[in-house]
Amino acid sequence: MSFVISVLLFLIAMRWSGFENASKSFVAKDLDVSLVGRSFMITGANSGIGKATAMAIAKKGGTVHIVCRNKERAERAREEIISASGNNEVYIHVLDLSETRKVWEFAEAFKKEHSSLNVLINNAGCMVNQREMNSDGLEKNFATNTLGVYVLTKCLIPLLEKSRDPRVITVSSGGMLVQKLNTDDLQTERAPFDGTMVYAQNKRQQVVMTEVWAKANPKIHFSVMHPGWADTPAVAKAMPQFHQMMRNRLRSADQGADTVVWLAVSRATTAFPSGLFFQDRQPVSAHLPLAWTHSSRREVKVFMGRLETLAMAVKPSDSLTQRSFDCH
Template sequence: MISLKESIRVARPVEECFEYTADFRTTPEWDATAFKARKISDGPVGMGSQFVVRCKLPLGSIELLYTITEFEAPNMVTLQVESWLFSAVDTIYFTEENGETRVDYHADFSYKMPFAALEGALKTGMLRMGKSALRGLKRALDDSNAPPKISSGSARADRLLWPGLAMFSKWGYRRGQKRWSPMSASLKGQTMVVTGASSGLGLATARELAERGAELILVMRNPKRAEAVVSELKVETGNSAIRAELADLSIMAEVDALADRLLKAGQPIDVLVNNAGALFNDWGTTSEGLEQSFALLLLSPWRLTRALHPLLKAAGQSRVVNVVSGGMYSQKLRVDRLEAIPENYAGATAYARCKRGLTVVTEEWAKSWEKDGIVVNAMHPGWADTPGVESALPAFHTLTRLILRTPEEGADTIVWLAAASEASAVSGKLFLDREPRTTHLLSKTREDDPEREKLMAFLEGFELETSIAA
């Protein structure tokens, strides 16, 4: 048997240290040998939870099955580890001492035959890996990551266009993942609003934020689906602070009513995720007479975010995350074309133009709201396999399905912008895979300052028209 005993100290509450470490899906963030982890049991992390962690070997890899056999939050967790190569028992203790948390990691390894005969020779390497993992855990819990910046490889790919587009695939996600820093920030006590949470990116975002302890307000339009999503997330995550708000965000009266309800409740909002959207292949108008793409994709997030500004400001340090699309790279901002007309209508083009407009709005809000402590960023998820993509772009979905990202991979940067400590250090940027990226792959799509000013005045005009009508 090989025994490992290591200790670290971190300036974090014991509850946060326990919650991060006991969820062994985090192991790839702090153990250099681990590169993939998932929870295979149902329900929140606790007694009996099981995780599969894949780790590197000198030749190939190995899959480890972790089972929680003792769970005394927030002070101790024990996991039984099984693989074809060895068995182990990991016990981790968490103790509050002088305003810090001491983490004691005890592990006993037993190699299986015929490798047991080599235990003595393997001991030094195992102890070295254990020490390295604990240093990684300390780094993760210290949560002092550098502000995000684009890598030289990503900047070069963007300049060359096609390599930049290739990064929208699942391979781009996996490439970026190799450079990511741990994300251990606790979201307990934070109120977050996520629009379009019934499926796809919104649901994946809501699930991850709920796992991390955020109090969630999920905006959906279908009452039955909303009830099901809230119920499912509560059971899956053990987080009871989740509720739904019903609103069809393509209807400005419902946007206003939603904002009024939230304003009357008076709860400061720490994060607002503007995710709701759809690609309409056929031209149409809403019941209020607005072209539907423009209403849902641009005017709605503009109107909702502006209305909720007092609650965002009241939070002290808050964030707005605007979900856009890589399709916007094909379009230049032309304010007079934001409301599409029936002649020569193309749903993908209308979608891309509105997302281009929302990106510009993101940059303008970041400048004007900096004094209010509100960080505003945009992200695009790459090519993700969501119900919306499958139904609206069936040909694209068929051609690219082997390289599409999962909804969770597409939503990762939304979660990171909402949760990561270092993500609050920059504002007014467009992100892909946790990196700030260029907003223009083609020089011909760049707008000038007068057009940006025209956009802001155009959107302002809709609020003035509504207030006059009221």
């Protein structure tokens, strides 16, 4: 990561680093809810913000489906969550979100095995700093952060629509503020590869997807959020220079998870329109002042169309998936 990019992300992080000040305006009773009978799927829930979110929901009685790529780490996380919450309704699903075909297969199987899903939390993400391809020939950052989220969410929409008070929360990043949606090079085939900027572009793509889904699926409340810059293993590994610069200002995983949990469980959440970008329990602009990062309707349409084409290209051909991509 270049020095200029590090400084830019540092300035953005400074803008949104004060959890203690922000939390002074939080309404405590917003999280005073019972989640017994409600089910939640959380990707990347074996550590960091995902694990903290799963823990908070389990403590309130919710049924938690943790989706992780590493079975052993998932099992350890499950044991810790059950031990701390006293809630045994915690289930492991092993899935690597970078493998798009497997995401499709998992979502189809989950729909057959479960009659409802109240909340989907797209938390898993990756920042691979060198260009790598998955088994389907897709660049790994894009496959995990964008196409995996697209396939999982689109395929689970019918199940969510059948459930009470359905919601989808996607964990984005303030880094997306430095990126405008790029429809011409989704997998960084032509531009120089910078893992930090690829990740930021993916996070901008998540914001755009959320806005589109909110308009197309009015029965479901969609939101996307920036958790603040948290001191998690993923940040330390992917952005060591940034982690070093911000080490005294980074949030804890619990603080990073606060708005995710609030969006997932609070009644106050649905008072806001679907499709907004949140930080510290408040909707905020998805663009910096006087920014050049707004997308035209045409750009958004082209982007969503290309996602659909890429998803269809790796759709399994067995009898489970002979229906149209959006699973309706």
